[in-house]
Amino acid sequence: MKLKKIRKEKGFTQEQIADSLNISRVTLSNIENGKSRLDAVQLYKLSQLYGVEPFKLIGIEKQKPVKFAFRESEKLSKRANKKLEKIEKYINKIVELESL
Numbered sequence: 363m364k365l366k367k368i369r370k371e372k373g374f375t376q377e378q379i380a381d382s383l384n385i386s387r388v389t390l391s392n393i394e395n396g397k398s399r400l401d402a403v404q405l406y407k408l409s410q411l412y413g414v415e416p417f418k419l420i421g422i423e424k425q426k427p428v429k430f431a432f433r434e435s436e437k438l439s440k441r442a443n444k445k446l447e448k449i450e451k452y453i454n455k456i457v458e459l460e461s462l
Contacts, residue, residue: 364418
């Protein structure tokens with residue numbers, strides 16, 4: 363994990379971050395050293411504190427969004443386009459979650 367490196371780059375101490383997450387400094391140390399895991403709320407809070415995307419905190423490269431190629435080459439109805447947009451969002455969310 364890159365958490366320790368990012369914390370130091372941002373100028374925070376373990377105590378400051380642990381207090382912000384309502385956990386002990388030892389727990390934060392375990393998280394930074396890969397012995398414990400962040401939950402979703404902690405990951406979100408850290409991303410806000412550090413000013414970075416959550417996926418960067420856990421070392422995941424952001425996936426490029428899925429786009430249906432035929433959408434641009436064919437004239438589809440507004441209804442069909444809206445349905446395809448929903449499907450694209452759904453697929454992209456699955457890809458994002460699977461990468462966690």
